[in-house]
Amino acid sequence: MSLKEILYRSFMTYFILVTCITAGIMILGLAFDPDARFGYDAFISPFIFAALGVIPNLFMYSSKELSDKQIILRKIMQFAVIEVEVVGMCIISPVIHTEKIEVITGVIISVFVIFILANFISIMNNYFSAKQLTKELMQFQKNIK
Amino acid sequence: MIINISQIKKDEKERLEIYCHKVNNEITEIVRFVKSRQGQLTGIIEGAQYEIPVSDVFYIEGVDNKVFIYCEKQVYETRQKLYELEEALKEKHFLRVSKSVLLNLMKIESIKSSLNGRFTAVLQIGEQIIISRKYVPELKKALKGGNL
Numbered sequence: 001m002s003l004k005e006i007l008y009r010s011f012m013t014y015f016i017l018v019t020c021i022t023a024g025i026m027i028l029g030l031a032f033d034p035d036a037r038f039g040y041d042a043f044i045s046p047f048i049f050a051a052l053g054v055i056p057n058l059f060m061y062s063s064k065e066l067s068d069k070q071i072i073l074r075k076i077m078q079f080a081v082i083e084v085e086v087v088g089m090c091i092i093s094p095v096i097h098t099e100k101i102e103v104i105t106g107v108i109i110s111v112f113v114i115f116i117l118a119n120f121i122s123i124m125n126n127y128f129s130a131k132q133l134t135k136e137l138m139q140f141q142k143n144i145k
Numbered sequence: 146m147i148i149n150i151s152q153i154k155k156d157e158k159e160r161l162e163i164y165c166h167k168v169n170n171e172i173t174e175i176v177r178f179v180k181s182r183q184g185q186l187t188g189i190i191e192g193a194q195y196e197i198p199v200s201d202v203f204y205i206e207g208v209d210n211k212v213f214i215y216c217e218k219q220v221y222e223t224r225q226k227l228y229e230l231e232e233a234l235k236e237k238h239f240l241r242v243s244k245s246v247l248l249n250l251m252k253i254e255s256i257k258s259s260l261n262g263r264f265t266a267v268l269q270i271g272e273q274i275i276i277s278r279k280y281v282p283e284l285k286k287a288l289k290g291g292n293l
Contacts, residue, residue: 060261065243065275071260122262130258136288137253143290144238144251 006061010054017050052089056081079115086111177225182233188214188221197221199237203268205230205247217270240287242266243277250287 025046029036059078066074090096090107098104146165153159161179165172177187184199203215207227214221223230231241238250248266256276257265264276264284276284 126258133256140288
C-alpha cells in the first residue's frame with residue numbers, strides 16, 4: 001500500500017471515528033447522565049480520541065511488501081501503542097480509578113482480548129474469502145480447459 | 146516505418162512480414178511482442194535463446210530491473226519488460242498479483258489466506274506466491290469471468 005493510500009484511508013477512518021465517538025458520547029450521555037452540561041471545549045475530545053485511534057493504523061504502512069514476520073512484529077508494535085494509548089487515557093480520566101491495580105489490569109486485559117478478537121475475525125474472514133477464491137479458481141480453470 | 150494491413154480470405158494463413166534495413170532492438174521487440182501474443186515467449190539461459198510456450202510458464206517476476214520467466218524446471222531471463230508482458234499475456238490468463246509478479250492463473254492449485262488481508266497462491270509445483278491486497282479485486286474480477 002502506498003503512503004498516499006494509507007494517508008487517505010487514515011483520513012477517512014479519522015472522520016468515521018469522530019462521528020462514531022460523538023454519537024457514542026451522545027447515546028451514553030443521554031442514557032447515564034442526561035443532566036450533565038459541558039462547555040465548547042467538550043467538542044475537542046472526539047477529535048483527540050479519533051486521532052489516537054488512527055495512529056496505530058500507521059504502523060502497518062510499508063512501501064514494500066511485508067513478510068509474515070514483519071507483519072507480526074508490526075502487529076505487536078500496534079498492540080503496544082493501543083495499550084499505551086488506552087491506559088494513558090484511563091490514567092488521565094478522573095472517573096477511572098487507575099490507582100487500583102485490578103482496574104488497570106482489567107483495562108490491559110480487555111484491550112488484549114479485543115485486539116486478539118478483532119484480528120481473529122479478520123483472519124477468519126480472510127480464510128473464508130480464500131476458500132471462496134479457490135472454488136472460483138477451480139471453476140475458472142475448468143471453464144478454460 | 147510504413148505500416149500496411151491487408152485483409153485476406155479466411156482460407157489463407159495470416160502472416161506478419163517485416164521489411165527492415167537492419168534487425169535492431171526495435172524490430173526484435175516487435176517480434177517478441179507478436180510471439181508472446183501468439184503464445185510463445187523468448188527466454189535466455191547463459192546467452193542461449195529458447196522459445197517457451199506460454200502454457201508452460203508458471204509466473205514471471207521482475208527482480209532488480211531484470212525479468213525472469215519461471216517454468217516447472219527452468220528459469221529463463223527475458224528482455225521484455227514486465228508491463229509489456231502483462232499487456233501481451235492479458236488474454237492468456239496471466240494476471241498481475243503484486244508489483245513484481247505476473248501469475249498464470251491456470252497454474253494455481255489453491256489460494257491460501259495470509260496475514261494482513263493478503264492471499265498466497267499455491268502453484269502446482271508447490272511454490273507460493275504472495276497476492277498483494279491491491280490486486281485482490283482484479284483477481285476476483287478475473288475469476289468471475291471479467292476481463293484480465
